[in-house]
Amino acid sequence: MIAPRQAASVLLAACVLLLGGCATRGPLLEPSSRAVELDATPFFPQARYECGPAALATMLGASRVAVTPEELEKRVYLPGRRGSLQIEMQAAPRAYARLSYRIAPELAAIVAELDAGRPVLVLHNYGLPFWPRWHYAVVVGHDGNKDRLILRSGKTRRQVLSARNFMRAWDNGGRWALVVLQPGELPTAPDNRRYLESAAAFEGVASAQDAWRSFDAAARQWPEDPVAWIGRGTASYRSGALPRAIEDYRVALRLDATQVAARNNLAVALLEAGCVAEARRQIEQIDTTALAERMRTEVLDTRRQIESRPADAGTPAAACGGATQ
Amino acid sequence: MTPSKWRTTLVTVLTAAVFNFGVMSAAQAGIVSTGAIVSAERDADLASIRGQLQRADVQAQMQEMGVDAASVDARLATLSDSELRDMAEQMKNAPAGGDVLVLLGAVFLVLLVLELVGVIDVFKKVPAR
Numbered sequence: 001m002i003a004p005r006q007a008a009s010v011l012l013a014a015c016v017l018l019l020g021g022c023a024t025r026g027p028l029l030e031p032s033s034r035a036v037e038l039d040a041t042p043f044f045p046q047a048r049y050e051c052g053p054a055a056l057a058t059m060l061g062a063s064r065v066a067v068t069p070e071e072l073e074k075r076v077y078l079p080g081r082r083g084s085l086q087i088e089m090q091a092a093p094r095a096y097a098r099l100s101y102r103i104a105p106e107l108a109a110i111v112a113e114l115d116a117g118r119p120v121l122v123l124h125n126y127g128l129p130f131w132p133r134w135h136y137a138v139v140v141g142h143d144g145n146k147d148r149l150i151l152r153s154g155k156t157r158r159q160v161l162s163a164r165n166f167m168r169a170w171d172n173g174g175r176w177a178l179v180v181l182q183p184g185e186l187p188t189a190p191d192n193r194r195y196l197e198s199a200a201a202f203e204g205v206a207s208a209q210d211a212w213r214s215f216d217a218a219a220r221q222w223p224e225d226p227v228a229w230i231g232r233g234t235a236s237y238r239s240g241a242l243p244r245a246i247e248d249y250r251v252a253l254r255l256d257a258t259q260v261a262a263r264n265n266l267a268v269a270l271l272e273a274g275c276v277a278e279a280r281r282q283i284e285q286i287d288t289t290a291l292a293e294r295m296r297t298e299v300l301d302t303r304r305q306i307e308s309r310p311a312d313a314g315t316p317a318a319a320c321g322g323a324t325q
Numbered sequence: 326m327t328p329s330k331w332r333t334t335l336v337t338v339l340t341a342a343v344f345n346f347g348v349m350s351a352a353q354a355g356i357v358s359t360g361a362i363v364s365a366e367r368d369a370d371l372a373s374i375r376g377q378l379q380r381a382d383v384q385a386q387m388q389e390m391g392v393d394a395a396s397v398d399a400r401l402a403t404l405s406d407s408e409l410r411d412m413a414e415q416m417k418n419a420p421a422g423g424d425v426l427v428l429l430g431a432v433f434l435v436l437l438v439l440e441l442v443g444v445i446d447v448f449k450k451v452p453a454r
Contacts, residue, residue: 049423075400078416080390083423091403123422127331128435135424173420200360203406209337211379231359238356261357268355294361 022097027147028107028163036114037141038062038149044069045122045155048220052076052084055121055136056092058152062119062138063180065096083134086123086176094205099214101187101198105175109165110149112188118179119152125172134173184213186221196227208239219248226252230262237265241275246321260286264299267306275320276309365407379413386416 043060046069053072060067075092076084093100094226103109103120110120120139127133139160142152149166153159170177179187183206185193199214206214215231222228233248249266250257263282270279283303288296380401387397404412411419439445 003330052422055422074396075403078387078390078392078421081416081421081423083421085412085416085419085421087404087408087415087419088400089422091400091405091408094403095399123420125420132420134420136422195403196359197363197407200358200363201408203359204405227359227362231363234356234359259362261362265356295357298355298357305355 027144028167029111029142029144029147029149030108031144031147035046035141035143037143037144038114038117038119039140041119041140041152043136043152043157045157049082050077050084051136052089052155054154055152056089058117058138059121060093060096060098061095063098063182065093065098067096084136089121089136090178091201093180095208098182099198099202100137101181101190102176102178102194103187104189104191105177107163109189110139110177113179114139114142116188118181118187121178121180122170122235123173123176124169125174125182126169127172129172132172135169139177180202183210184217186217190221192222192225195221196225196231199231200227203234206233212239213237213300218319224255226256226259226262229255230265233262233269234265237269242269245269246273250321255304260291260295260299262282264295264302267302270320271302271306271309273320276306276311278320279306354449360405379409383409383416386413390416 040062041056044054044057044061050069050073053069053076056072056076057067057069062073072092075095076088078085078088090100090102103113110122111118122139123135124135124137125132127137135154137151137153139149139151142148143150147163149161149163151159151161151166181198183202188243196218199211199218202214203211212232212235215228215235218225218228218233229248229252233245233252236242236248237245246266246269249262249269252262253266256262263286267279267283270276270282283299283306286299288299291299383401384397387400388394392400401409436445
């Protein structure tokens with residue numbers, strides 16, 4: 001049993017540790033000439049435990065999606081936890097034809113997004129290390145001269161926080177921050193892996209057109225990345241544009257001939273376009289013995305589909321473009 | 326778990342498995358999704374049966390946490406494979422952003438404890454006039 005006096009010291013020590021961030025004294029924001037505040041960002045004051053739905057409605061509103069916190073409550077609020085999880089906050093925009101993208105865990109990244117006109121959703125922790133209090137808020141402005149940030153938070157339409165206080169709560173919240181993107185829109189300084197993961201997660205929910213726009217932006221940004229081309233190809237396939245799908249899969253294979261998924265998808269698209277011989281030629285190039293279970297199942301399935309078709313459906317070989325690959 | 330809870334879970338798992346396999350083969354027709362490529366780069370062999378189990382697990386946990394059955398499917402539909410896996414593992418402990426209104430209460434509580442054990446002395450009696 002700890003004596004009350006000792007317990008109090010521990011508590012005090014914890015508070016001091018928590019405030020340890022104060023040690024640095026210089027300004028945290030670049031004292032830039034330009035202060036930015038996205039005034040047009042909507043505001044939804046939160047109900048009791050619902051900062052998640054309110055902050056998300058703010059983010060989506062700024063991205064021209066009109067949706068209320070009440071509607072979002074059905075998507076992100078967990079009554080049993082009296083709050084919203086980061087994973088669901090990140091996933092929900094996809095249901096409204098928007099991608100979510102985790103930005104780099106740096107204050108400079110938040111500033112860059114604000115400068116590009118996009119508000120930033122952040123997770124703050126205002127509690128103690130052993131008693132966290134999690135809170136979502138939306139950063140809508142920065143002011144380097146005064147070293148402070150402007151937020152939509154809780155019931156406050158315009159909350160002004162010193163950069164120091166902001167950083168303390170953001171640090172304790174794990175520096176989690178995301179932006180909402182329209183299909184085809186790229187974040188500032190996009191990270192290749194993180195963007196493609198966002199786009200791939202979006203693909204599962206998005207219309208073929210929206211998925212195409214997202215991967216098209218990726219293929220323009222990183223023309224050497226096969227995954228971007230595969231994604232764009234699959235979007236074309238879904239919308240029935242087979243020649244475009246075939247072309248994109250071939251680009252992916254020229255960049256990386258070992259992309260099994262690209263070859264499998266190419267064979268499927270070829271088969272559907274009536275190029276049975278060329279589809280067979282492609283699928284037979286895949287060595288299935290070394291593949292992971294899931295991929296092998298897909299490839300063997302495609303192979304069976306091809307073998308069940310008559311040898312040539314009559315499409316001229318030239319239209320199937322077999323010569324180059 | 327009680328026997329009836331086991332049965333409910335089993336039924337949910339099987340239903341989800343049957344339902345999802347059906348949907349998958351109908352919608353994708355042999356195309357490997359880009360999501361599978363991206364997640365395969367990180368996790369070499371994420372067997373789809375494991376994915377189905379996790380889906381059912383998250384479904385059950387969500388309902389336990391008070392999400393109505395009608396919303397659960399719509400919520401799960403937006404998750405990627407890796408997000409679904411994270412949900413299955415972290416739903417009970419991951420940070421859940423909710424309320425800051427209790428914050429003031431927390432600060433008061435800390436001050437009160439410190440006051441009571443005599444570390445600080447901030448709560449003074451209003452002097453009687």
